[in-house]
Structures are given as structure tokens and as C-alpha cells.
Amino acid sequence: MLNYMYQNKKITFVSFYSSILLLILSVFLMPYIESIFVSESRIIIHTVFEIFNIFISFSIFLYGWYAYPYILSKTSLWLPVIFFSIGTFGLLHMITFPGMPTFITESSEVKTGWFEMLVRLTQSTGIFLFVLFMLKDKKEKLIKKYWYILSTIGILLVSASIIFIFEDHLPLISINGESTVLRVAFYLTICFIYTLSFVLITKSMKKTKDYIYIYLIMGIFFLFLLNLLTLLYGGSQGYYNFLVHFLKVLGNMYIFIGFYSSKLQLTFLKKEEMEEDLNTTQGLLESFFENTPEGLLILDHQGHILRANKGFEKIMDIKESDVIGQDFKTILKNKDDLLEVLEQVLNGSNITDFEVLQQRENGETIYLMISLSNIHGKHTGNISAIIRDITEQKKYEHNLHEAKQELTDTIRQQQGIIFKYHKVEDSFIHTLCDGELLHKLWNSPNQMIGQMFIYPTGNKEFDQLLYHYQIAWDGRDVSFEWEWKEASLAVSLKPIIKETRVVEVVGSIIDITQLKKTEELLRKSEKLAVVGEMAAGVAHEIRNPLTTLKGFTQLLKGEVDSNRLSLLDLMMSELNRIEMITNEFMVIAKPQAIEYKANNLKDIVNQVLSFMEPQALLQNVNMNKQFIGTEPYVQCDENQLKQVFINIIKNAFEAMPNGGNLTVEIKESTNQNIAISIKDTGVGIPKEIIPKLCEPFYTLKEKGTGLGLMVSYRIIEAHKGTIEFASDVSKGTIVTVQLPLQAAEVPVSCL
Template identity: 35%
Template sequence: MLSSLILDGAIKVIQSKQTTLLSQKEEELHTILQNMPVMVDALDYNGDFVLWNRECEIVTGYTAEEIIGNPNALQLLYPDHSYRQQIQKKFLTCGKNFRDWEMHLTCKNGEIKTIMWSNISEQFPVTGYSYWAVGVDITHLKAIEEQLKQQTSELELIFKALPDLCFLTEDDGTIIDYKAGSPTKFYVPAEAFMGKKFYEVLPSSVVQQFQEAINQVKEKGTNVIVEYPLTLNGSIDFFEARCLPLLHDKIMIIVRDITERKKTEELLNKSDTLAAIGQLAAGVAHEVRNPLTVIKGFIQLFQINKEDQERYFDLMLSEIERIEAILQEFLSIAKTDEINTEKKNIYQIFKNVVSLMNTKAIMTNIQVELFTDDKDIIIECSENQLKQVFINILQNSIEAMPNGGEISIHIKEINDDGVIIHVIDEGIGIPEERIKRLGEPFYSTKEKGTGIGLMLSYKIIESHQGTISIMSEVGVGTTVTIYLPKVQSKQSFSNCDDKCIAIRTSSNS
């Protein structure tokens, strides 16, 4: 009997401890559910709310006191009768097992929010809960999603409206998608290029260009533009392809038909050429007409006074020689043969020119000084052409110093890449408004100058891939600065296009 009482007592103690422990666990679970950073609600077997955690209060504005035990709680949260019936019907269908169910819940302030609920009652049953679910407010995400859909739709409309062709490729050139404003501009039908690499579709004549462009996009992450011709429907069309790097190793290629633009550029080039020819013709007529007028006048004098002829011969010969000089300058411009370059000592070239010009300089009381830190600067050049430039510049400096003075020439090496030359005189100087026009044909600061000598100097320096500039101050003097690279690039080393010289109007020289 005693042992039975002891056993009953022990059982009651154990049961009491278990009850207390269970109560503690339930309290801990309730605390966890209350403070979870997601919405958690629960209904009992009568369909009434028995849990409405703090996140539910924050999201909806309804407190737990307003929802728990309230038989009209569902009407508060889902006031639209038909929508509420739709939800209840889905509850009956899905039971206690659904995930990521989006519901439009009405908050206390009237705002409608989208909550994504997941019912986990079946996997994790809780005593006293017939149903409990976890919810996440995705209203902001849905707004972003809707905005993205709208932007995508707008982009689709823009792509359809644009005349461009757009291709999406992998970084190896495989075409995976396209948009076409004008499918008639396809080199081959869409079914023939989808899933294929561009070099399997395009003609071999343009494959190399695209390969280099795609490699550059991959290596540098920069946009690359490619222009290329294609034969479509028996005629040659020109296209411009812009290759743009995208995320996830994708490349967007936007192709535009530039055939009309090319035709317009060609017409403009022809127009510029005709304008340059017209300017040249006008200059020739003007320059040659002056000495011809003098000769004509003398001939008319011969007809009147035949006895006194000899004293006019020198003047006539002088004017004829002037015509020859003008024509020789034009012939120099017309030469387009490629020139041969050799490695030459730039100091020695200038020294020879100074020796050649010294006699004339001394006659006008001018001293020419040559300065350099290194007398062994070697550059790749055409010696004869550079001599022509240096002679022209020294000639101009000497003629600009009628009262004598000093001309100093400074030659300096720059970073092993090139050489810079300054020719500084103490001449009368050139007004600023005239400096801008130097280099134009038939524009000269000298009374009988044609401007062709300086224009030709520009042409020679440009063909050597160098630059020439002029700074001057009236009454102080003029500085001519020439830069020449030591080594010429691989591009064609020939006299630069006459047109680019003929239309030069904004040079600092």
C-alpha cells in the first residue's frame, strides 16, 4: 500500500514537471512566433484568429486585440465579398498545404498590400492551431515587377518602331535572340542565323571585322563600332554595327542601315572637292593675271614706241619668271607620289639649311643661331621635303625682318618619341586675326606671296605625321613650332590629301 502511494506521488511529480516544461516550451514558441520578422497568423478549429504577431500589426495597422477572437476579422482584412469568397473557396481546395499564395490584403488605412502566404500547418502542426501560416509583404516587389513589365513592354514597342536590327549574342558570337524593325535588311532569313555563330552567317569579307570587335568588347568592356558593306538584292548596302557589352557574358549588336548616309557623305566630299578646285582656279587666275597684265601693257607700249624697247625687257622677264615660280608651286602641290623615308640627323638637316640661307641673312643684317642639347637626333623622314619646309620658314622669317635682328632655332628631343623645333624671329609679327588664316591657299601676309609655300609646308609636316603651329605678336616677332615623330607609323606615308590643306581655316598656325 505504501509503495503504491509512493509510486503515485512520483508519477504526479513527473507529470507536473512535464506540464510545466510543456507550458514553458509553448510560451517560448509563442514568443518566437510573436517576434519573427515575417507575418505569422493562426486560426483555431472554429475559424477564429488566435495568433496575430507583431509583424502582422506593423504591415496591416491592425493590432492583435482587433483581430484575435474577432469573428469579423476576415471582413476587415478582405472587405470585398466576392474576393473573400474566392479566398475561402481556395482554402477548401488547398487545405493546409500551400506555398507562395499571393493575397491582396486591405490595411487599416485602406491601402491594399500584396502578401505572399505559405501554410505550413501540415508539416509543423501546433497544438490548438487548426491552421497557421507565414506571410511576407511583397507589395514593393510587385510594384517593381510591374514597373519592369511596363518598361519591358515600352522597350518592345521602341524596338519594333526603330529601323535598327538588334542581335543578342553569347560572348563567342552565337546569336541567341533578335529584334527587327526591318526584317527585309536581314542578310539571311531568321531561321538561318538563330543559334549560329556570326562567322557562320556573314560573308568572309566582314567576319574579321566582327571577330576583332567582339574580342575588343570582351577584353576592354567598351562599345565598338563596325562599318561594313553587304550585297542585298543585287545592290551594295552599307551598315553600322554597334557592339555593346551586357551582363552575364552577353553582347548586344545594334545594326543600322547607313547606305543613305554614305551617299550623302560622298556627295559632300564631291562638293568640298569642287569647292577646293574652284578656289584653286580662282587663285591661279588671280596670281597669273597680274604678271600677264604687266606683260600685256609692255607689248602695247612696244606698239606705240618701237624705238625704246630694251629697257622694258628686264621687267617683262621678271614677270614671266614670276609666272613660272607660281606654276612650279602648283606643281609641287599636285605631286601625290609616295615619298621614301630614311633615318636622318635632324640637326644636320637644319644646319645645312642654315648654311644655305646664311648668305641672304647676312645681307639683311640678320644672325641665325642654331641650338640643341643633342647633335645626334635621328628621325625617319624625307630629307628633301623637310629642307623645303625649313627653307620656307627661314625665308619667311628673314623677309619679316627688314631692319635685321636674330633668328634662333632650338631643336629638342621629347621622351625618345619625337623631336620639337622652335624657330623664333624678331620680325614685325602677324596680327592675331591673320594667324587663323595661315595655311589657306592664296592667303599670304606678304605683298607678292601666294600662301602656297606655307600651305605646302603644312602638307609635308602632316605627311610626316607631325604638327606645325605659329604664334606671333605684332612688333615682337613670330615663333614657328614643329613636332616630328622619330618613327613613322605603318599608315601610307604619302602627301596628305590636298583637300584637307585647301580648306584649312582654323589652324593655330
């Protein structure tokens, strides 16, 4: 289209007169335009005009930027840089225009005015220099255009920063819509510069008789006119505001057309050099075509074979003369797949590494990899095809895949983890890591294979593993137990040494969590069996003499004087304590016949709290209760549950020697359970001690037996419930008992 405009002078003048006609038409539409530009729509229209001007500015920049290496003239580099500045300042002017939403900065009359002024000054000065360069334009050495753009960006950043930072200190461009002296001076200077540009370009056009300059003259004329209107009317709202923006669009558009039309001629190599290079290239391509071991074909737009090389003859075991003119799909005997592929190529796509299974004339089956692409240039419409025989490669890949899959399946069936790693600089990298346990702990081997781990990582558990990795890498066999999250793992590492150097370490991990739990249960069971046997013997041997001692102590009370009565009371208290311990032994040693029935849990807890209230007052403990609104019933032995709650509350009192708060909460839990939480504000229990609390004879109290919590644990366990402890040292302890709400089949004798 631009070449056509360049060749036809009439179109040049028609476009100019059309622009003048549009300006005249706008005069008749002045009332309508005036109503739009004083309404809220003026911001939208202003933004549309500015976006169009910004688009033209950046278009000139991009074209000139990419065309410069071919044209090598100052004008082809200078004008794009100028219009890059104009586009940038125009963008800043648009986003800071009053009424625009906040983007980089808030809109401001001062900022938008100064950015508009920079647009006008940069455009007028840049076009003037462009005209000067164009009159003396000549090819020159290729310079580093990136320095130009970097310098321009630096100037833009400095200019924008000054306006943003020193906005309040800048001179005003206008006051209440009226131009200041500074603004008048600027626009007089701009109009003068455009006048000089107009004169220079007009003289050049008369001298060269090149009508392409008329576009630049029209662009300069409209830009001069818009600055003159701004000077006369101060850029006031309404019609004149519209006219200014419309003239700016016309001016930039003609500058754009003039620049494109005058710079479309690129530098080419001389005809003789091009022909010589072409002949040399054709010879090289012909040699490559005939002698390459891959099969090469040239197809027409219908898929018929135009040429075939010797490589194709060897791969397909067929002569070129037998395939010329034949349908490519028919020769390869794979019509359906190739038809779809050819359609894609004819639609402009390139197909690479398309695999087909082919049968030679002698019946041998081979695998082919085909790449199809469009040929551009003189032979546009034709298709090139590259065919490679990948039969041996496919066999190798198949065998390798089967071996890998067999190894992967074998490793994955292994219940633990099998892995290999080596060390690169300071990082451990897994080259193999798979197994059933891996998917359980880390979901996927992809999270381990190829990942780099540098010791230390900051994760205490993982650092323990990497620490032993290093020991194995130093050449020692390593076996250790590793705690990862809630799992106990047995890790074994064995270095592979070649030529006195460790090249790789093979390791395995197995889960021993259940084994350790079984060992712990067995240890507890053995301990309980010993305790039960001992308890039965102790209780039997102590209860008979204990009964005798209590009886005679009661008789002595009536025969001693009052001064010694306190001693007998102390003896009786200690005998009662011995009897209580003996009863606890009997609970452990001898199962008791217990009858379970439905009981209201609230009633049981309320009775316990009432029973413990006097002791709470003596020890300055404030008891609170938080119960759910419903009435929870559980299948239980009422007295045994009371024994558990009294034991827990007593322990809580003892943990608060100076008083405190005790909160008992009944709430619904998951899985049809009811939870009873007893929370104190006592001294707390260290975390490492919590797992031992329910073991026999383990106690934190000076005079404790270590049987109370064990008995409580046995009772709750018999009720199909659980008992859990959570504690913070110096903050308090929470004991949570969970019992099933629904009736369960509980044996009559459980203890």
C-alpha cells in the first residue's frame, strides 16, 4: 500500500485534502463535540487519542530499530529514539491526566502538564534534527544502537523522576486553565522550530522533486497547527481540546507514513556476488542432498514426490525412478496417519520426528522417523521430507525400556526403599530412589531423584540422614535408626568403591515402626505380668496382718490417754494408706466382675466435682466446668470412672501447690466419641516424660506409688476409650479422656 502511495501523487494530495475536509467537518459538529468534551466522557476520548498517538510513536521506534542494520543512516536510528521518548512521555501524560485512576502515581494537573510539554518539545526538536540528518543522509559504519536506547532511557528516567519528586516545586504551566508566561514561551519556541523544519523540508522537496516529502510536510504542518492553537487558546476544554488532539493524530500519522515510505529501501548485496553465492550454495545443497545418509524427498503441494536422494533409495530399497511422481502416502503404505500429517503441513505447520512402521519390498519391517516442513521462497508450496531408519534404535530403546521397567517394578515391590546417590561438589544427588515405603512417606520418587541436598539443610531429621550420607561417602558401611516424622526407620548405607575412590553409595530403608511398637507392648506386658504376680503376693501377705494391726489399734484408742491419742490416729492413717495401696495392687492382680450400664456422664463428673470441692477450697483451686448442652450417656462402671476422674483431679491439685484454675470440659469428639478434658494451670510435665506416665511404678510425686495412672489407664482401656496427655512446662497440663457414646460389646470381666 505504501509503495502504491509513493508511486501515485494523486493519492498524496487526496489524503491531504481529506484531512482538511475532516477539520472543516469538525467545525460544523462543534456543538456536539463541545458537549462531549465537557462531559465525563472527555477522559475516555482523551485516553483513546493518546493511545493512538502512543501506538504510532512506538511503531516508528520498532520499525527503525529493526531496519537500522540494513539502512545504516542517522535518520533510521535518530527518529526511532525520538519517538520512543515521545511515546514514553505521552504514556506518562495519559496516566497522570486528571480523572485517570491511580496507576504509577496519582493524577495531577502539574505532572500531566509537564509531560505534555516534554512531548511537544521532544517532538519538535527531534523532527527538526531528523530533517537536518535526512538532508545530509549517508551510509556510515554500524554503531552500537543499544547505547542510544540506554542513554535515552536514562534521560527519560531522570526527567520523569524530577517531575514526580519535585512536582510541588516546578513552575506552573497553567493556572485555572490560563497559560503562564513559561507555557507561552515554550509554545512560541515549538512553533518556531516547526516553522524551520517546514521551510527546510519544503526546499528539499522542490530541489529533489521527491513527492514522498509531502507526507513529512503535512505532518509538520498539522503539528505546527496544534501547537499554535494551544498557544492561542491555552488548551481549553471543549471543541479546541478535541481539535488539538485530532491534529496531533493527523500529524503523527503523516510523520509515520513519511518515515515508512522514505526508508523502505534496504541495502542488498551486489547482483554478481548474490549470483556467485547462490551458485555456490546450490552446489553445496545438491551435494548434501545426494550424499547424506538420511532419506530426503521433495514433495509438491499434493504430496507427490518430485525428487528423492540415494539415502531414500537405500532405506526403502527402491529406486528413485520408481517413485518420482508417486503419492508419498502410497509409497510409505500408511495413508491414514500420513494424510493427517500432510494436511497439517499444508496448513503451515512443520512436523518433526513423526514415527511410522514401514514394510520394505522384501517384506522386512522397519521403523522410520519422518520430519516434514514447508519450503519457503521461490519454491513456496513444496514440502521437504527427511526420513531416517531408526529400527536399531527402536530395538535398543525397547530392550532398555523393558530392563528399566523390570528393575523399577522389582524395586517398587520392595516394601522399604532402595536408593543410590553420589556427591557433586557439596551436594548429594539421588540417581535412584524407589520402593513402596517411599510412596508412603514422600508420595513420589520425583521428589528425590535428581534433587540436590546440601548438608546442613536446617531440618534436624533430614540433616541426621545427610550426616550419615557423608560418613558412607567417606568409605564406611553405615547402619543406623532414623526417626522421620512419626516413623522409625532402619537405614543401611554401603559405598561402592572403584580404584580406591567412592563413586556411588547404595542404601536401603525399612520401616521398623511397628516392630518397635510391638517391642514396647511386649515390654509393658512383661512388666505388667511381673507387677500383677508381685501385687498378688504382696497383697495376700499384707492384708491379713494389716487387718490385725487395724483391729488392735482401734482397741488401744480406748485405753490410752488423750496425749497419746494423736499417735494412734497417725498410725491408723498410715494403716489406711497401706490398705489403699494394697487395694490398688489387687486391682492390678485380680480381675474384678464389673457390670456396665448406661450412665449420664454429666452426672458422674458433677458428683466427682462436688466430692473434690472441699479439697479445692483448701488448696485455693478454682474449679470451672464447660459441658455440652446434650445429655451424653456412656456404657460404663460408674465407680470406676469416678475413680479415674478423682485420680486425675488429685494429680492436678498436687501440680498447683500455690493454687490455680482447673477446667473440666465435656464436648463431642469424632467417631461417635465423647471427650472429657481436665485442664490445670500447674507446673506442667516435660514432653519426654509423658510417654512413661502410665507405666507401673513410674511417678513424679515424692510419696507416689506409680500405680494411680496405670490403674486409670487400664480402666479407660477396658471401657474402649483412650487417655491422652498434653503439657507445657510452667503452663499446665491437659488430660483428655475419650469414651464411646454408643453402647459397645464390653465383656463382663475386663480387669
